[in-house]
Amino acid sequence: MSRQQPSRGLPVALAVAAVALGTLTATTAAPAGPLHHAPPRLPPNAQAAHAKTQAVLNEIVAQGTPGVIARIQDARGVWDGRAGIGDLVTERPRSTSEKFRIASVTKTFTATVLLGLEAEGRISLDDSVEEWLPVSTVGDVNTFLSKLLAGELLPPAQQRQLLDAVHVDGDKGHGGPQDRYGLGIRHFELREDCWAWGHGGMIPGSATRTLASADGRRVMTMNRNGDWGEQRLEDAAVETEFCEP
Incomplete structure (x- = not known):
């Protein structure tokens, strides 16, 4: 199958897709393929099967976590477990219907996007990352962030959404x-x-921080090849570059 040549637009599209996926939640993700009916909720007499799991959730909260939720779903039905609160101010209980950031779970969604692009013939999984997103040095990161804030990578409407x-x-x-x-x-x-x-x-073993002025004219990227040490020293270097005349 022939494949389109790399364009300047696709790297940006991939980056924006990855950013957008960072805000997806488990409750809003659309399943691939045909929709399936959700299994029925477990009747009360079947809830006891998850009593040990509920006890673990209770212990997580007892050890200091504000709140925890879990959903078990299989052919027999749906079980929702919860403990603790979802809001420290209102003390609202946690709910399995609430939205939350799923962090690195987004990698699965990102992989789905990439496989979809491969199916369209726009990329190949054999491509190197550098072919589409050539970011490997502090200079590369600086260039990307500078151009992003200067409005060179996104249309105006998407730039406003970004910021x-x-x-x-x-x-x-x-x-x-x-x-x-x-x-x-x-x-x-x-x-x-x-x-x-x-x-x-x-x-593990690497910490990166990148910052830029609102117009992208001043930009700084730092990388420490260690994820330990005093954060105040990194903060001091950043403040020196951006807050002092």
Whole structure:
């Protein structure tokens, strides 16, 4: 089967697809192929079969996790388990109908997108990642983020969606209480009245942080070949570059 030659648009499309998948939830994912009717909910007399699982969920909360949910689904029916709360302010109980970020579970969705593109003849699974997303150095990441914020990679409507940021709580390693989150990109408050767009990422043995000014003219990418050490030192380097004249 002949395959189309790489275009400039596809790498961006793949990147945007991966970002979009980062916000998918298990409750909104559409199944592949024909739709199947959900199995019926288990009758009350069958609930006892999951009593041990419910006890584990209760123990997870007892050890300090605010809340936990689980759904077991098979030919016999659906069992929902829950314990704890889903909102620290209102103390709303957790619910299996609530939406949540599924983190690295998105890899399965991303693989589905790539297989779909292969079926269309647009890519091959034998292609190297560098052929479509040539990002391997701090310079590569800087170039990507600079062009993204300069408006060179997305149409205006999608650019507005990307940067339509909402408030989130700061997380360990990167971020603070005033940060705001767009689609796969974060608006960091580095100091009072000092902000930058970017993201951080960590895998065992490697930690990366990339930040840029709103116009993309100043950009900085750092990588530590270790996922330990004092975060304040990395923060100090970032603040020096973006917050000091």
